[in-house]
Amino acid sequence: MRPRRQTGRMNIHQQVVRELAVRILSGVLRPGDILPTEDNASTEMDVSRTAYREAIKVLSAKGLLESRAKVGTRVRQKSEWNMLDPEILGWKSEIETPSKFVDDLFEFRMIIEPAAARLAARKGSPEKIDKIRHAFETMANTEMSSVENFEADFDFHKSILEASENELLSSLGHVVETLLLTSFELSALRPGAREQSVPLHGAVLAQIQNRDQDKARDAMTTLLASARTDLDDVLQNDIHETTILKKADPDDTSTRAGGNRSPN
Amino acid sequence: MRPRRQTGRMNIHQQVVRELAVRILSGVLRPGDILPTEDNASTEMDVSRTAYREAIKVLSAKGLLESRAKVGTRVRQKSEWNMLDPEILGWKSEIETPSKFVDDLFEFRMIIEPAAARLAARKGSPEKIDKIRHAFETMANTEMSSVENFEADFDFHKSILEASENELLSSLGHVVETLLLTSFELSALRPGAREQSVPLHGAVLAQIQNRDQDKARDAMTTLLASARTDLDDVLQNDIHETTILKKADPDDTSTRAGGNRSPN
DNA sequence: CATACAATATTATTTACGAAAAATGGTATA
DNA sequence: TATACCATTTTTCGTAAATAATATTGTATG
Numbered sequence: 001m002r003p004r005r006q007t008g009r010m011n012i013h014q015q016v017v018r019e020l021a022v023r024i025l026s027g028v029l030r031p032g033d034i035l036p037t038e039d040n041a042s043t044e045m046d047v048s049r050t051a052y053r054e055a056i057k058v059l060s061a062k063g064l065l066e067s068r069a070k071v072g073t074r075v076r077q078k079s080e081w082n083m084l085d086p087e088i089l090g091w092k093s094e095i096e097t098p099s100k101f102v103d104d105l106f107e108f109r110m111i112i113e114p115a116a117a118r119l120a121a122r123k124g125s126p127e128k129i130d131k132i133r134h135a136f137e138t139m140a141n142t143e144m145s146s147v148e149n150f151e152a153d154f155d156f157h158k159s160i161l162e163a164s165e166n167e168l169l170s171s172l173g174h175v176v177e178t179l180l181l182t183s184f185e186l187s188a189l190r191p192g193a194r195e196q197s198v199p200l201h202g203a204v205l206a207q208i209q210n211r212d213q214d215k216a217r218d219a220m221t222t223l224l225a226s227a228r229t230d231l232d233d234v235l236q237n238d239i240h241e242t243t244i245l246k247k248a249d250p251d252d253t254s255t256r257a258g259g260n261r262s263p264n
Numbered sequence: 265m266r267p268r269r270q271t272g273r274m275n276i277h278q279q280v281v282r283e284l285a286v287r288i289l290s291g292v293l294r295p296g297d298i299l300p301t302e303d304n305a306s307t308e309m310d311v312s313r314t315a316y317r318e319a320i321k322v323l324s325a326k327g328l329l330e331s332r333a334k335v336g337t338r339v340r341q342k343s344e345w346n347m348l349d350p351e352i353l354g355w356k357s358e359i360e361t362p363s364k365f366v367d368d369l370f371e372f373r374m375i376i377e378p379a380a381a382r383l384a385a386r387k388g389s390p391e392k393i394d395k396i397r398h399a400f401e402t403m404a405n406t407e408m409s410s411v412e413n414f415e416a417d418f419d420f421h422k423s424i425l426e427a428s429e430n431e432l433l434s435s436l437g438h439v440v441e442t443l444l445l446t447s448f449e450l451s452a453l454r455p456g457a458r459e460q461s462v463p464l465h466g467a468v469l470a471q472i473q474n475r476d477q478d479k480a481r482d483a484m485t486t487l488l489a490s491a492r493t494d495l496d497d498v499l500q501n502d503i504h505e506t507t508i509l510k511k512a513d514p515d516d517t518s519t520r521a522g523g524n525r526s527p528n
Numbered sequence: 529c530a531t532a533c534a535a536t537a538t539t540a541t542t543t544a545c546g547a548a549a550a551a552t553g554g555t556a557t558a
Numbered sequence: 559t560a561t562a563c564c565a566t567t568t569t570t571c572g573t574a575a576a577t578a579a580t581a582t583t584g585t586a587t588g
Contacts, residue, residue, distance in 0.1 A: 011540070013321070037569065048542045050314060053570085054321045057277070061325035063350070069570040070550040079426070083435035084348050086327070107383070108432040115375040162343070168372040168439070171347035175432070276572070301538060312573045317539090333539040334581040533586080540579065548571070558561080 012047050016055035018091070019045070024064050024075055025088070026095045035065075035073040062088060086174035093182050099235050105179040106228050112172055113157065113224060114217040116164040121208045121216035124163030129208060131159040136205045140198050150184050156201060160220075163208070183227070187234050200226055276311055280319035282355070283309070288328050288339055289352070290359045299329075299337040326352060350438035357446050363499050369443040370492050376436055377421065378484040380428040385472045385480035388427030393472060395423040400469045404462050414448050420465055424484075427472070447491070451498050464490055 010018065023029045035041055042052035056073055059065045063082045067073040082088060093101055120129070135155035142148040157180075158173040200223040207216035274282065287293045299305055306316035320337055323329045327346045331337040346352060357365055384393070402416035421444075422437040464487040471480035 013540085038571095039569090050543085051541065054318060056570095057318045057321050058325040061322040061351075067570065068550075069548070070552090070568055072569065078431075079422075079434060079437065081435060082346070082349055083431050085346055087325075104430050104432055107430050111375065111379040111433075119371070158343075166368050166371050167342075167347050168368055169375075170343060171345060173343065275570095303538090314574085315572060318572095331539065332581080333579065334537060336538065529588100531586105531588080533584105535582105535584075537582085538580085540577100542575105542577080544574085546571105546573080549569085551566105551568085553564105553566080555564080556562090558559105 013051045013054040013058070016045060016047055016052055017058045020055060020059055021064065021088070021091050022095060024059075025091050029075050031075050031077045033075045034071070035075075037072065064088075084172070084175060086178070089175060089178040093178055098182065098186060102179070102182060102231060102235065105175065105182075106224070106231075108175060109179060110221065110224050110228075112169065113160065113176070114220040116161050116166075116169050117204055117208060117220035118213045118217040119166060119169070120160050120163035121211050121213045123165050124208065125165070128159060128163035128165075132156060132163060132205055132208065135159050136201055139201060144197075145184075145187070150180065153197075153201075154180050156205075160204070160208070183231050186231065196226060277315045277318040277322070280309060280311060280316055281322045284319060284323055285326075285328065285352070285355050286359060288323075289355050293339050295339050295341045297339045298335075299339075301336065328352075348436070348439060350442070353439060353442040357442055362446065362450060366443070366446060366495060366499065369439065369446075370488070370495075372439060373443060374485065374488050374492075376433065377424065377440070377488060378481040380425045380430075380433050381468055381472060381484035382477045382481035383430060383433070384424050384427035385475050385477045387429050388472060389429070392423060392427035392429075396420060396427060396469055396472065399423050400465055403465060408461075409448075409451070414444065417461075417465075418444050420469075424468070424472070447495050450495065460490060 020029070020035075029035070036044065038049050038052060038056075042049040045052065056065055056067060060067060062085050063076060063080045065073055066076050083092075089105075120132070124132075135152050138152035139149060139156060142152060154173075154177055157176045161173055161176070162170045164170065200219070203219040204216060204223055207219045210216075284293070284299075293299070300308065302313050302316055302320075306313040309316065320329055320331060324331060326349050327340060327344045329337055330340050347356075353369075384396070388396075399416050399419035403413060403420060406412040406416060418437075418441055421440045425437055425440070426434045428434065464483070467483040468480060468487055471483045474480075
């Protein structure tokens with residue numbers, strides 16, 4: 001068993017959303033391209049025009065599409081895409097090569113999370129800091145690489161973002177979650193790293209509790225740098241395996257929990 | 265004439281989206297609340313059930329709502345809202361008091377933009393840096409507080425985000441835009457500030473061109489701190505005026521869902 | 529007491545038709 | 559020739575109504 005991304009039963013319009021999103025994010029459909037008319041596209045995909053329209057609305061809400069009467073539905077410029085949208089991040093993680101994806105995400109985390117830790121130390125409410133502490137204790141008391149441990153890890157980082165007392169930062173929990181999910185999936189193949197994980201998390205917690213802003217920030221930077229190193233090792237070693245895994249994941253229909261034993 | 269936010273003719277489903285979004289973001293509808301059934305809600309708002317459903321899909325895509333058969337459509341927890349979504353930011357800017365809104369946004373910019381400037385100095389492509397330079401020159405050659413100047417200012421910051429060569433950072437242009445729009449609307453009342461704006465922008469550009477990462481970051485920090493001071497002055501002086509302005513902005517009711525003017 | 533099953537309420541989905549918006553091309557007029 | 563206007567046509571937008579799927583809740587049965 002392992003933490004899972006959304007992949008199970010989906011509504012019809014969600015299936016269309018996913019199908020189109022993947023086509024756009026993978027570059028099959030490119031910015032400026034105009035989709036077939038609602039009538040053609042929906043019959044092509046074998047769904048009702050209404051369901052198709054609902055899918056278009058969802059993707060427009062995420063900045064991927066734009067519809068205008070008489071001209072059609074067009075793929076918007078990349079700069080208009082809401083890349084931080086949780087679903088878009090999730091789709092990208094399935095499409096892009098792990099290393100490129102991980103690079104961008106880690107770079108982003110290295111900006112956001114140390115700053116959040118700093119703010120948490122400055123103005124995090126006692127309750128929020130208590131939530132961080134609770135997540136840490138759960139982390140320390142659960143088996144490494146277990147689902148409970150993963151969830152506590154995520155809670156830890158999410159709680160720090162929330163303790164920053166800034167709504168914009170708080171809403172970035174999903175960015176962390178997506179990266180952690182990717183990390184988890186990759187390092188589940190090759191466990192053993194992350195020995196220093198608990199003390200590094202502990203250091204962050206301690207400095208936030210101390211209300212030492214700069215040290216809290218630095219502790220988070222250290223923690224992330226370590227996590228990145230661990231992940232880089234996995235990527236180095238498993239580069240070909242993971243590539244195979246990506247390719248051998250064409251349809252999630254099988255819903256095989258964890259054990260992808262011999263895809264053939 | 266001034267740069268305008270989206271407020272003109274809207275499709276019916278967009279009007280419903282806006283109406284519901286405002287209710288949610290303003291706290292009239294609270295997390296956990298269940299909306300009326302599609303039938304009731306749509307007849308209540310005097311739109312078809314299809315149009316209402318499209319609106320629900322849009323808000324679900326932004327993390328505000330969640331629909332399940334038999335149970336209804338529920339407002340999701342705040343932590344699930346995509347606060348960085350451009351539209352959500354725009355709606356919030358209309359609802360929240362300027363000072364609170366500006367606080368959060370500036371805090372966020374002070375984290376993101378110096379880091380982006382640093383990355384731009386490190387790995388920004390010559391073309392991207394040229395775009396920054398072009399925006400700067402336009403800024404320097406247009407009248408302060410003109411629409412052209414505003415747009416060049418926005419382009420400047422957006423180009424730096426893009427020059428960071430990180431898709432996640434690039435997609436944050438809208439955060440900057442929303443804050444600049446708010447700033448523009450506020451300081452349009454009381455022009456005269458921002459004399460040092462051009463040289464401060466110039467310093468950022470120069471350090472990026474020098475490929476001096478730390479100085480580029482610091483120059484951006486200085487620029488933002490200055491902009492924040494200017495804006496704080498405006499907020500201090502115009503606190504009551506702006507409040508009045510906010511209240512005197514109910515003209516959107518004319519285009520409200522179903523156009524039910526004088527409900528009696 | 530628990531388990532299975534049936535009733536029910538709500539969203540999900542399809543189908544069909546008509547309205548509105550906007551790009552295009554043609555036509556008249558200066 | 560060029561410009562303004564107008565009709566045409568294509569496409570999305572919006573409404574309506576009927577049926578399906580699904581999850582909750584109540585009810586009966588072992």
